[in-house]
Every structure is written in structure tokens, then in C-alpha cells.
Amino acid sequence: MVERYNPNISSNDLTATPDSKSGELLAWIRSLQQALTVEVDHGFTDIQGRKNKFSSFVSDYLLKCPSLDIPEYELCKLKELAFEFKIYSSMSTDRRRRIIVQTRQSLHDLHKYKEGAETTKLLNLKIKKSQDLNFNKKSSSSDILSLESQISAIKGVGPKQAEKLSGIGLFFIRDLINYFPRDYVDYTSLKTIDKTQSGQNVTIVAKIRRCSSFKSPKNPNLSILELFIKDKTGGMKITRFFAGRRSSSIAYVKSQQSLYPVGATIAVSGLVKESRYGKSINDPLIEIIDTPNSYLKSRTIGQIFPVYSLTDGITADKFRDLIQSILYLTSDIKDSIPIDILNRLDLPSKKDAFFQIHNPQNSKTLAKARRRIVFEEFLLLQLSLLLRRELHKKCNSPQLSIEQNSNGLVEKFLSILPFSLTSAQKRVLKEIELDIVKSEPMSRLLQGDVGSGKTVIAISALLTAVQSGWQGAFMAPTEVLARQHYQTLNKWIPQLELNVDLLTGSTPKSRRKQILADLSNGATKILVGTHALFEDPVVFERLGLVVVDEQHRFGVKQRNKLLNKGLQPHLLTMTATPIPRTLALTLHGDLDVSQLDELPPGRTPISTQLISPKDKQYAYDLIRGEINKGHQIYVVLPLIEESEKLELSAAVDVYHQLSTEIFSEFTVELLHGKMKSHEKQEVIKNFLNKKSDILVSTTVIEVGVDVPNASVMLIENSDRFGLAQLHQLRGRVGRGASKSYCLLSHQNKNKLSRQRLEVLVNSNDGFEISEIDLRFRGPGQVLGTKQSGLPDFALASLAEDTDVLELARNEARNLLDSDPQLKNNSMLRMLIKAKWDKLKIGNKLN
Template identity: 55%
Template sequence: MVEQYKDRKKQNSLELRDQQINALNNWVRLLQKALTVEAENGFKNIHGRAEHFNSFLSREIKEFKSPLLSNEIDKKLTLFAKSFDDYPTSDLPIKRRLIIDARQLLYRLSKEYQIKDIPSPPKLRMSDSQSTANDIRQHLRIDSPLGEVKGVGTKMCECFAALNLFVIKDLLFHYPRDYVDYSSLKRIFSLVPGETTTIIATIRRSNSYTSPRNQNLSILELHLEDMTGRIKISKFFIGRRFSKRSFLKKQESLYPKGTIVAVSGLVKGNSYGKSFNDPLIEVLEHKQALLKSQTIGRILPIYQLTDGLKADRLRQIVHSVIPLALDLEDPLPVNTRESLSLLDKGEAIKQIHRPRNQEYLKKAKRRLVFDEFLFLQLGLLKRRLELGKCKAPSLFINKEREGFTEQFLKLLPFALTNSQQQVLTQIESDIAMSKPMSRLVQGDVGCGKTVVAIAALLRAVESGWQGAFMAPTEVLAQQHYLTLCKWLPQLHVTVELLTGSTAAKERKRIFADLSNGNLKIIVGTHALIEESVSFRRLGLVVVDEQHRFGVNQRNLLLNKGLHPHLLTMTATPIPRTLALSIHGDLDVSQINELPPGRTPIETQLMPSSERYQAYEAIKEQLDIGSQAYVVLPLVDESEKLELRSAIDVYHELSSEILSEYKVGLLHGRMHSSEKKGIINKFVNKEIEVLVSTTVVEVGVDVPEATMMVIDHADRFGLAQLHQLRGRVGRGTKDSKCILIDTAKSLASKNRLEVLVNSHDGFEISEIDLRLRGPGQVLGTRQSGLPDFALANLVNDETILESAREEAEKILKSDPDLIQNKLLKIMLDDYWNRLVTKTQLN
């Protein structure tokens, strides 16, 4: 132990000295650079960013301290500092001499204190086990059942079946979910705690013992060295049977003194120095010996597992069938691969499972991500081409007379913004054509998408057709219906609401009016896609918050007409990457202006300890005649989550804190008639404070509501918080939103600060996308996102753009993929698998 302690002390001392030398050399380089710049500028005492040259030199010399500097050097530096204080008033020859002397002294210091270059580590000779490759390819095919692979029995086949892996091809397309990189080969001195790496070193000694604190734990320690330093390795054995002295002695004998070993693992660091705990170890006959291990010194794949399937065993099986990847046909021709700098498909599969190095892994990922995006874009663009061949109703607009749309726009108490007018013009141009429009309108909360949708619906009506307006919730459908009822009766255009709670008698009347054409516009929820709903002449379908509907639901409504035009809308702004992925078959428009008079909502972040201040702020708003929301993530108390619930907070506010005010409760478990009643009371100011869950996220429009408190804001995504915040500030009064952060972490605080500093929905959505991923941003299983194996919509934007360009090029020359038969087969297979997993918008 004494010798071990001395070794560690010596190692720590050497490392400390090297740190001091590094600091000294960095300081010398900084001063030398300043002296050079001053000399090049004619000794004019140039002014830097914050101070003059002489002030900078004098301060740096006075402040720098190093135990490496002798008393004599210290005295010289002190004299230089004083000389530089007098530098501005000195003559030119004195300035020149001073700079030359200073540079000479610094040069001597840099030469005296240098870290010796660390010799590069020896190379590892890897075994690729190619001898069995030909044998495997003779006996197995890419579509052979996994049960035919050597070492795979019935039980393992059941494990593979649990992962939907049945044939060898399935296994090859079961990509690693992560990697451990042992490919970085280093000398002991260069090891950095927290990194995974590999070293080749010599054993100085070994010893073993059973832990005095835990008789079930035995430890083998190996002390290694190379020409740059020393390090300790610990191997752990858990179990009483391993505590026998005979076992431990046998372990020691496996690693005799002077043996060369290759070691891969995670470098640990503590007060005693650096070490490896339970690394991978292989004894080498000599430094140039062939390495037998298939893991040491390599990039190790980490796979998704299931019960009964161990990581090492799965790696062995995948490794054994990798040669069959070369039998995979490549759907892309050689010239395409070369122009896009893509690996061959088989080589990419091989490198994704067994990468030669990080560069090859990067190339393999790029090729396979490209394929995923290519199949997605081909499918979306083909759908778009097929839709373009269909004949749609041409909603002709007679510009010579004032139609419903012009009358509606005149009724509005405001003019359309330039952005609204531009999008409406795009829509009118689309619906005048005889091919179906498919357009997505994106816009921030409160930008006026609904007004544009109403104008488009009125164009359909004045052309002699009917319109349907579908929303995902009854609350939102009710809100759209009330908005339409404000204007359409004045134009003598009929409008009705159809939801799951519509009475049977009403439904019967609505169905009859729709089918005979008397009803021009219908607003509703999923009830619109019921079989009993029949239109006489459906010309335009508007779908709000469209990402909440699956493609089948959307198509069921479209199929009630003869290829009607489709206008979809979302208030969750989607970055271009995401829009291309899930809306690649749609034209995308953006309303990027807010109507005049809308003031930005002041947003404030509070810790949970200051919750009472938020309630005081609510009281201030209520006392001047405004209304407020209090939003919570849960309806009721949860045993698993320590969160305040809407019901608990409602009782607390109504009976104690805000007992003198009218407080209401709204949540998703309520019957639709109850929800409707509560919202109406809030609209009519019979309720002053509405305690709610995210039911109010969309569709509730109360201009007098100027205050919102979102409790447990850390439990919501940024895009969702932005949506919620948009429920206030809908009038002309100043509005405020308070976010209560209960997470008590810096990461949570920094995330929520994004909302405090930004009101740009696209910026917020982009940040949210990077933090949480697209599935959570869209917040629904029916978001339309495919289940990518490797592709990442955040990081792979350039590959997506490239794949879309290639898809357009392919379909332009071969729209039915007749000349690309293999690509067509793989595309059909991709979309068949996709449809079974998700509903793609």
C-alpha cells in the first residue's frame, strides 16, 4: 500500500507540474502576441478592445503568479511592469528596446519550461474474422429464418420475435441505438476522466482481496504502466464463491508481472488519480500481436434488447451474419451514389453494426438516413402527383360582382394584414383550379387564420358548393361555430354545428339539410366523418389543428365529396424540416403577422415558493374588471406524481384565496354540455377565474381574460405553453402570463426563460423541437410522424433536403417508378410497414 501511495503521489505531482507549465506557456504566448502586434503597428501604444497596449502588458505581468518562476525572474518581470507603465511617454528607441528585451525574456521562459511531447500509442492489430464470411454466405441467405443461424435456438427465436425480428434481413436492419467508442487509443498520461478509451500497457504487479465491508465482493487490482505513467485497474467479482483464496490466486496468475495487456473502458478520476473499473482486458503475446477480442479497441454497438436476450450474445449473432449484408441489392445506381457521396447499401449496413472508425460510422448513418428520408419523400410526392391527376370542383370567383367574401371582409371591424391577404390570394388561386388544393396554413396564436378560413369557405358557397370545418375538440368546434354565427347570418349563409353531443332530433335535421344542399357550411368534430353524414356538393374542407387527426380520418371527410379542396391549419408553428417530413404532400403558407392592436403578453417566471404573488397579481386584474385563467397539468391528485391538481386548486381558490370572486372549474373529464356551460359562463363574465387543464389550449376566446397563471409550467412543452399563453391578450388590454416553475433546476429555468424572452412561435417551436423531439412537440400519437430508425429531424435537415431533391428528380423522369423496380418494391414495403405503425398526415 505504501508503494502504491508513493506511485499515486508521484503521478499527481507530475500532472500538477505539467498543468503549471501549460499555464505559463499560455501566458507567454498571450504576451508575445501583444508585443508582436505593437511592433507591427509602429510602437504607437495601440488601443485594444478594453485598454491600451502598455496598460494590458503591465497588468498581465503584475497579476500572473507561478511557482515555476524564480525570484530573479520575478524581479525582472516587476521592472518590466514598471517600464510599461511609463511606455506612453517614452521615446521611440526606448520603446523599441523595451519590447525587444521583453520578447527575449519570454522566449527564454518558453524554452526553459516545455512539456515533452507524449509519444503516440502503439497500433492495435484487429482480427476481422473474415475466414467464416464465405462459409456463411454459402449456407445462409438474407431471407433465411433466424433459427438457421448457428447458436440461435427456439428460446432465442422467441426473444427475437418479441422485437419483430424473424429473418436475417430483419436483424441487419435492427440498427444499434447507441455506441461505446473504445477506438481511441491513448497513452496513460493522456487519459481524461469520463472518456472511454483503450490503452496498451505492461503489468507491474497484481493483488486481490475480499472487501472487509462486504464479504460478497472480491476485487482484483492490476497496476499498469507505460512510458508516460501508471494506472490502476479494478475487476469486481460478486458472490461468495469468488471470495475463495484459490479463485483469487488463479485470477492473479492470469496477469503475471511484465505481461502486456490491451484495456478498454471508462476512465475514472478521484483524489488518488485515474483508474479503470471493470474494463475489458486481453493479454497480448507482444505489442504487435493480433487482438482476438471483438470489442476491445472498437466502436461497440448498443442494441435494443428484450428479456432473455443479452447484449454480448446479440452482438455475436449480428457479427456472424454481417457478411450477408453484401448480398443486399442497392436501389440507387452507382452514378447517383457517387454524385451524392453515399456509401453502397451493403457497406453502410456493415459499417453501422461494425464501424471501422467514427468517419465510417458517420458515412454509414448518412446513407441509411438518406434512404429513410428518400422513401418518405417519394411516398409523399407520389401522393401529391396522384392527387394532381384528380378532377376537383373549380370554385370560380366572379370579380365583377361583390360576393360573400367581399361582403364578409367589409363587415369585419379591421382590415386583413398583408400576410392574411397574401395567404387568402394563394388559396383563391388554388381553389379556382380543377385539381384539388392541398394547403397547410401555419400561423402563430392569434394571427387570424380563422378569418382566412371563413373567407375561403364563403368562396366555396358563392360558387355553389358546400364547406366543412372540422376541429379536434368540441370546445374548439363550438368556438368556430360561434365565430361563424357572428357574421354568416348577416350574409344569409346557413351554418350548423355537429358534435358527438348534438341531440338526435337536431342531427336528423342537419343530415337532411346537408344532403339536400340547404345547409351551406357545417362545423364539427369527428362526428363529421360518420357514415350518416352526406353532402350534396362538398367543395372545400377546412381542418383545424390538423396534426390531431390521422390521415384516415381526414380522408373519410374528403371522400364525402368528389375530390374537394383541402385547407388545413395549425397554430403549432412547425419548422421547415418537420413540415417537409409530415406535410410533404401539402403546399405550406405562413401568416407571420399579428393584427394591429395586439400587444405582446408580458411573461414572468416564478419559483413555486412565490405562488402567492401570482394569486395577488390575479386579484389586481380581477379588481379592474378583467378575468383570469389558472392552468394545471392534472385533473385530479396523482399518487405517482407530486403535482397540484385542477380540482384541488379549484377548491383552494374558491373557498380560501379567491373566495370573494367567482371561480369556475374546467377539465376534459366533464361531459361536453358541462364544458360548454362553463365556457359560456366565463365568456359572459359569470365566472371571473377559470381553473382548467389544457382543455383551454385552443378554442377559448375571451377578450376580457388578461391574466394566466400556469402552475407546474415545467411539466409542459414550450410550444404548448406558447399555445396556452395565447388564450390571453386577445383584446386590446395589456395581458400577463406567469409561469410557476416547480422543478427547481437550472435546466428547467433556462428552458422556461425562452418563453419569457420570445413571443415568436416559430422560434419557440424550433427550440422545443431540439429539446424534446418532434413527437412530443406535436403532442399526439396521430401526429403523422414516421417511426424513423436512424433519421433525426433536428440534426439531419440537410440530408432531408438532399433526399427530397433526389425524390423529385426520380419522379420527374419516372413518375410510376417503372425503370426503378427495386426502388418501387422497397418503397411499397416501407409504406406498408409505416401504415401499420402510424397514421401519416
């Protein structure tokens, strides 16, 4: 039995003293893992030990890593985590959970690194890197070439090649240096033959035992050279293929065979394959090693070499040669980040990072180079967002008043609700009230799962604007959702004697004219609408607050058009799509964030189950039973982006099967995106009024339909949805007191696909689900739209570089604290100005 971590012992008591350095590292990892487990078991309470609290122990212990043979980038991660644990006690529970997850991942990475480290001391392979080849010597044309030179000025680049390179956006040498590899092939893993595994890129040093060549019996222009190599641990077949007319010559093939005499020592780099005949490498890189002390001539054997995204007519080898020929110019790159920050964070200079990203010396220097470039990308973004936020705060906005008495509109509204606010709703409402009484405009993002009560918060905020003498706008991405909000408002607002209107694309002209008139003269206090609110004829008399629902579905420019209709109104954006912290920092780094992390009482947890084709009858029996109990059912189909016709056809087919064959005794209706607005409303109205039992729908019901009587959601082809989207769909049931079910039907036999869906089965935490979805599918897919306003990064990954993003955010804050206008950091200021539009931030503040 493994001894568990005891919270009553101090960090001094836990000094590991095993016999070997490897054992010392494993003991250190084990101690930390046990401490983390105890903290998780105690609910992230920062448990008190005999001498220290958990956070203090971990912060100190992370800095005591036995650092022998540990990569520098891993040590950097540990230092950053140690800093995070210093402020652990002031963190929210969610953030504490995230830090512990990150720490566990780092410990896992360290363990894997230690396990996978192969000793290479016995393998004698001398590699001469570019740095050893007088690489930093400037060429004879160095007085001509510079970073701003055109690519056509490079020796050997003709007009045709320059034209092809321009097709992928490469015009100047600076463009070439900024064109980072999309991947790397790593041949630095020196292995003995017995240690190689199928699927690995490896380098082997061995002796040739046999060599033969022959022509392909099927292709006269293909010849094959086979080597059998052997080291002290085993043997392996090496095969090279020679294609073309020249290879049909026996003399040529024999000349190739003569290059590899039996008994010679060779270095081989390639991808290991395994079959019933044993291990082999096809078409590897091969070089004869003349003497034990001679350097390899190859620039790729035993090394990491870059792989670039190219276009027709440009070969990989030629492009690599082109990059290598101008890499000396990286010495002209100036650093934009202060040297003290680079030293403190153990980051290389920009010129070294750019050199190593194209010509990595080893995996450590590559990781550090990438981290340096990613850090700068994130730093520029975070500085831009924080500067935008400060600029925004300087604008004048309506200063709303909060009436804390029973006659106030907000108090009246809350008093007529048939339920009490949750503590989370009260907290968020207080945060909003503190914002809107200021003279600076509010910019707040409200996140919360489906059913957490965001609409009540939005209405309360709008009523605050109205009681202060201003108007409010409530904007939704779809007509279905806009109408739902309008109906919700109409349920309560008439009792408050306020005029509320709905403006959408399908509003009749005569009605539109009246709405616009009432809006401009101030008779309409709250206007609910879709993109129609952006149109120029829409003029508010005094717009004080804008509420934007599912805001990531609108472009920044669209939101700005509405905000320009008033004196910098307050902005409250809402989303039921749980946004991972990395995305929130990237998209909304200039917003304050409120989180509704509590569902109203009385909700029964939803039972989520995976349904394979053989389980379909179980699903149908469950649905029949629920309908007989008086409940209603959703059947949801995925959107088919490639073909709207195919999507409609699939929906009609399922509807026909359910209504005529499987559930002919029940009323089944169909809802899809191609229906006219009034047709959609009719179907939704029938479902709300219990006139239909089953609603077959595409994901138009993802937001906007609230039917407490619905108890089952069957999602067909659920593997085609994102996890965050499935979680939102699931939130459409379980809104009443009855037990509800979400059935995830799938036909995909892929193991990874099933594992992804099992996340939904095991978790109801929207933020945890969205974090996992981010890793699986990437940020654009998590947000469900390509027009999500995400900046384009050259190297940074929001899924993989979360620690660097947090680091950049902290450093951006520190920089602006000491230099608010970046007057002492002119290069950073210049880069931000150049990238302001590229980062899709725009000139407006909201």
C-alpha cells in the same frame, strides 16, 4: 479586439495564411463566423460586398475548408451548405435564418472536433478489424444461408433462442441485419492517463506496477482484483470483480492475478471514474500486449462496439456474436439508389453501410454508414409523398369561381369585418384562391400562431365554395373549438343569409335528424363539427371544400372518411401549433404550405416571466392588481396522463385554494376535461361574459377560447408542458390592447428544465420555439399526440438529421423530374410500394 468581417472585401482577400494547418482552419472558421454575424445584423438581406454578395462569398468559401484531418461527413455537410447558399437569394427570410443557424452549428462542430482531437501517434495499439480476418470469405454453410434464411438455420441457434429472438420481431437473417444497434460504446479514444476525464470511455496503454487480489469482507462469493497501472504521464487504479461460487476459491482468484504480471504492458478500455482517491476504471476490458507489434485478440478493446435492445434470455455478447457470424451476407444486399447519386453525395453503398453500422471501423465510417441509411429512409418517404401529391393532382375536384365584385359573398364578408386583413392574410387568401379555381384538388396547410387570423381565412375559403354552388365542412378536434368556430360564423354569416349548422357528439337526436336532412338536400351550406362529421349517416349534397383545424389531432383515416363524402373536395388544413420544417416535410410533404407570419396590429407584446415558489406572492399581487383594473385571469394546470383522478384532484385542490383562501373576494370557476359538455359551455360563457374573474383550467383552454379581456395567464408546473404547447397557451392572453402577462410557475431545480423555459421568456417566434422544442422532446411530443401520423424510422431522427431530410427532399424531386413513375428505378418503386402502408400514408390521397 477581434476584427469584424468587412462586407466590402471579396473571398479572394480573405485567404487565411497562418503558420500551422490548425491555425489555418481556425482562421477559416473565424472569417465565416464574422460574415454570418454581419448578415444577421443586417436582417438576412444578402448584403452586397465590394465584389460579391454575402451568399456568393459564403458559398465559395465553404468549399475552401482546409480539409486536413477533417472528418469526411463534416466535409459533406459543408458541400451541402455551399449548395444551399447558391440559392440563398431566392429563399424566404425564415429559411435564410435556418441556413445560417445550420452553418453556425457546423462551424461549431468543426471547432469542437479540432479542439478535442487528441494525437494518438505515440500510443502503439495494433487492432485487427473484422475486415482483416478474411471476413468477406463465405462460411462453409454459405451455400445454405441467405438473407431470406430463417434465423434457426444459423449454426448454434437452437429452437429456444430462435423463439426468444422472434419475440423482438426477428425471424429471418434479413431481420437481423436490419436490427440496428441502439447505441455504441466507443473505445477508440486512445488517451494517456493525464488526459482522461471522469465520464469518458477511453482506451489506455500502460504498464502494470502493482497487482493484488482479495475476497470481499461482506460477500463470500465476491472476489476483487486490483491493478495499479502507470504510463509516462501518471497512474490509475483498475478494479475487476469476480462473482459466483467459483470466485470464492482462493486458487481461482490467484490464477486470475497471475494473468497480470508486474511490468507487463496492457490495453485497458472502460469508463473513467474519479473520486477523492484519484481516477479509476471498474470492470474494464483488459488485454496483455505480448510484443509492441502484436495485434490485439479482443474484438472490443480500442474499438467501437454496438449495443442492441434485447430481451430476457439473450445476452449482449451472444447477440453481437450472432450478428458478426452473418455479416458476410451483407454482400448480397442490392442498392436501390442510383450509383451516380451515391457518388455525388459521397455516400457508401448499401451493403457497406449495413456492414459498418454493425461493425464500424471507426467513427468516420460509422457516421457515413448511418448517414447513408438515414438518407434512404428519408428518400423513400419523400418519394412516397411526392408521388402521392402527383396522384392527387390527377383527381377531379370542384372548380370553384372567384367573383371579384362587391356582391360576392367573400367581399361582403370582408366588408362587414371591423378590421382590415393583414398583408399576410391577403397573401394567403390569394394563394388559396389560385388553388381552388383549378380542376385539381387543393391540398394546403395553413400555419399561424394563435391570433394570427386563420379563422377569417377559413371562412373566406368556405364562402368561396358556397358562392360557387357547393357546400363546406369545417372540422375541429374538440367540441369546445367546434362551438367556438360555430359562434364565430354565426356572428357574420346571418348577414349573408346563409344556413350554418353545428354537429357534434352531444347534438340531440331530433336536431341531428334535421341537420342531416338539410345537409343532404343542400339547405345547409356550411357544417361545423367534430369527429361526428366522419359518421356514415352524414351525407353532403355537394361537398366542395373541407377545412380541418388543428389537423394533426386527427388520424389520416379519419380525414379520408370525410373527404370520401364528396367528389375529391378541396382540402385546407390549419394549425396553430408551429410545426418545425422537418416535421412539416415529414407529415405534410404532399401539401402546399401557407404561413401567417404577421399578427394583427394593436397587439401589445406579452411579458413572459419565470416564477419560482418564492415568487408566488408576486404572482398573486399581479393577478389581484389586474382584476382590480377590470381584467380576467387564466390559471392553467398540466394534464396528468398517468391518472385522470389525480389530474382532477389537483385541479379541484388549486380551485379550492384560490377561491376560498387567496382570492376569496373574486369569482373563481373551474374547467376540466371530465365535465359534461353543457357544463363546460356554461363556465366558458360565464368567463366570456365577465361573470367570473379567474378561470382555473386544465389544457382544454389551449384552443378555442377567445377572451380579449384576459390579461394574465399563470401556468402551474410549467416544466411539464412542451415549449410549443406553452407558446399556444400564452397566445390566449394579449388579444386585447392592454399589457398582458404569462407567468411560468415551476418547482423543478433542474438547470436544463429552466433553460428550456427561458426560451419562452426570450422569444415570441412560434417556429423558432417549436424547432428548439423538437430538439428537447422529439417530434411526437411536439405535436402533442402519439397518433400524429409520424412514420416509424429505424435510424432517422427528425431532430438531428434535418440536413439529410432536406437533401433527400431535393434528390426525390430530381429523381421524379427525370423519371416520374420510377420506371427506371424499379427497386425504389418496389420499396415504396412495400412501405406505403408502413409509412402510414394510406391509399387515399388526403
